[in-house]
Amino acid sequence: EVQLVESGGGLVQPGGSLRLSCAASGFTFSSYWMSWVRQAPGKGLEWVANIKQDGSEKYYVDSVKGRFTISRDNAKNSLYLQMNSLRAEDTAVYYCARDPGPVAALDYWGQGTLVTVSS
Amino acid sequence: EIVLTQSPATLSLSPGERATLSCRASQSVSSYLAWYQQKPGQAPRLLIYDASNRATGIPARFSGSGSGTDFTLTISSLEPEDFAVYYCQQRSNWRYTFGQGTKLEIK
Numbered sequence: 256e257v258q259l260v261e262s263g264g265g266l267v268q269p270g271g272s273l274r275l276s277c278a279a280s281g282f283t284f285s286s287y288w289m290s291w292v293r294q295a296p297g298k299g300l301e302w303v304a305n306i307k308q309d310g311s312e313k314y315y316v317d318s319v320k321g322r323f324t325i326s327r328d329n330a331k332n333s334l335y336l337q338m339n340s341l342r343a344e345d346t347a348v349y350y351c352a353r354d355p356g357p358v359a360a361l362d363y364w365g366q367g368t369l370v371t372v373s374s
Numbered sequence: 375e376i377v378l379t380q381s382p383a384t385l386s387l388s389p390g391e392r393a394t395l396s397c398r399a400s401q402s403v404s405s406y407l408a409w410y411q412q413k414p415g416q417a418p419r420l421l422i423y424d425a426s427n428r429a430t431g432i433p434a435r436f437s438g439s440g441s442g443t444d445f446t447l448t449i450s451s452l453e454p455e456d457f458a459v460y461y462c463q464q465r466s467n468w469r470y471t472f473g474q475g476t477k478l479e480i481k
Contacts, residue, residue, distance in 0.1 A: 290470065292418075300410075300418065300461055302470035314468050317375075350417055359465035360408035360423035362430075367417060 257281040257363045259351050264368030271341050271372070277334040277351030277365055285309075285329040288354035290361055291336050293347035293370075301347075304336065305354060319345075341372045376400055376466050378473035386481040393449040395476045397462035402442045406465050409438055409447045412475075413458045421460075422447060454480075 263275040277289070290305040304315045304325040313325050324337040334351050348369050352361035377400040387393055397407065405425040410418040420429040422438035425445060435450040449456055457480050462473040 288468075292470075299475045300412075300463075300472040302463075302472065305468065305470070312468070316469070358423050359406035360420055360429075360463065361418075361470075362420050362423070364417040364419070 257353065259353065259363060259365035261349060261351055261365045261368040264349065264370045266371045266373065267341055268374050269342060269372055272337070272339045273341065273370060275336040275338065275349055275351075275368060275370070279332045279334065279351075279353075282353070284327075284332040288356050289327060289334045290352045290354050291325060291334075292350045292352055292361070292364075293345075294350070294367075295344075295347045298347075303349070306334070338370070341370075343372050346370060346372045375469075376403060376464055376471055378462050378464060378471055380460075380462055380473035380476045382476060383474070384477045384479060386479050387452055388481045389452050389454055391452050393447075393452055393456070393478060395447040395449075395460055395478070397440075397445040397447070397473050399443045399445075399464060403464040403466060405441050407438075407440065407445045408463045409436075410461045410463065411456075411458050412461065418461065449478075452478075 258280045260278045291303040306313045306325045322340045326335045348367040350367045351365045353363040379398045381396045407425045409422040412418040426438045437448045439446050459475045461475050
């Protein structure tokens with residue numbers, strides 16, 4: 256069974272940093288692109304970033320470029336999102352999701368971790 | 375950036391009725407269009423990928439159609455568990471965008 260479990264969310268002050276993790280199991284993690292998607296309270300979905308199987312390609316939504324960094328450790332079956340210079344508008348539930356690649360969709364999602372940026 | 379516009383914002387129907395949700399892209403996305411269902415407090419669930427292919431375990435009452443810029447998600451006969459928010463999504467040059475969502479509510 257495919258499982259994605261996010262962790263690392265919490266309350267952080269504006270300008271602060273946070274590192275999210277996503278533990279993957281039930282599939283060959285190193286064979287898949289992976290994405291982070293967020294959802295602000297009461298709002299829609301916003302794709303944040305993704306990373307290729309070997310980490311050689313990474314893409315970001317414009318609003319987080321230069322502040323967020325996506326990475327992965329295939330030996331640990333883990334995906335990460337380092338978030339720096341956090342702003343109030345980054346407040347959201349952050350989901351990790353599996354990207355099958357040839358199929359332009361996200362087929363499995365974790366349950367999400369809440370990040371709140373507030374003083 | 376490709377913008378996806380969903381309509382209507384809210385759709386009020388009764389169980390057993392047919393639901394038709396629309397998604398329009400600001401430029402062609404070929405058939406690289408997916409649909410998701412999200413219920414309160416839950417993660418999104420993939421329903422349809424590549425415009426018309428049902429994901430694993432998705433009931434046959436869900437169907438997708440379209441190509442280029444205009445897409446439709448149809449639920450042939452609504453079940454009580456189908457009332458939720460639905461999002462369309464596209465991928466271009468490995469970057470994703472989502473529509474703003476359609477809320478399907480019980481009339």
